[in-house]
Structure formats: C-alpha cells, structure tokens
Amino acid sequence: MIRYTLRCAKDHHFESWFADSAAYDKQAKRGLVTCPNCGSTKVEKSLMAPQLGRTERQKSSRKKAATPAVANEASxxxxxxxxxxxLRTKLKELRDHVVKNATDVGAKFPEEARKMHYGESETRSIYGEASFDDAKALHEEGIEVLPLPVLPDDRN
Structure with a gap:
C-alpha cells in the first residue's frame, strides 16, 4: 500500500491510499480520484516526503524535542x-496546444459539447470546466472528452 498526498485544482489537500503507484495512475486516468471537499476530478499528486522507519532511540528523542519553528518543519x-x-513536458505541451487552439467555454462546457455532438452548433475545439458527473454523462452519451492536465508548475 502507498499513501499519496493529493491536491485538487482548487488547492484542497488530502491523502488517499492506493495498492501501488499503478493503481493510482489507473484510477486518476479514469477520473475516479476525486477531491472530498469539492468533488473535482482534477487531482494530482502533491509533493511528499517518504516515511522512513526510525529506531526506538530516534522516536523517544523526537518526542522529547521541542516543537520546531515553522521554518524548520518538514515539508x-x-x-x-x-x-x-x-512526461510532464509532454503534458504541458498538450495543454498549451489545446489552450492556444481551442475556445474556453468555461462552465458551459457540457452544454456546448452536447450542442456540437448533436449538430446544434458548429463543431470546433473547446475546453472548459465540467464536474465528474457531467464528464461521465458526456462519455455515456458517446461524446469524447478528456481532462486537461494541470501541472504544479502552473501555480508557480
């Protein structure tokens, strides 16, 4: 089992356990990893430190140590x-290409995608926002959609 610290697009942080790294990747790719705070499927691994085993002496000395200052806390x-x-470079190139060559329709994405799919409006490249349930419904209707990658570098 592996525990990941995760972060959604709205910067909510949470943890989740997976059988292994491949299990996380598979679930995330299928949109099954969601933020417990807002339900967003735009979830990515956050930076985390491995937990290393400690000797009993290290454990007891750590308990006795004073609370560290914020600057000295482990991150x-x-x-x-x-x-x-x-892979990160390729994902960034893909996202940049979509943003450059498509129209941002924001929260109207599910509505606009349906209009194009059913011939009610001209077909064009669009991107925007959709809840997990909206994306699932679009997929069930045969409308091809995929999550647009958001990388940690984008927030820096």
Missing part, C-alpha cells in the same frame, strides 16, 4: 526521474 518533497520530467 513533503520528491525527486522526479527523467521519464517523469519528460
């Missing part, structure tokens, strides 16, 4: 492999 961190870095 979650991770190292990216070359493959992860390349």
């Amino acid at each position: 979650p961190i991770a190292m990216m492999s070359d493959g992860e870095r390349e």
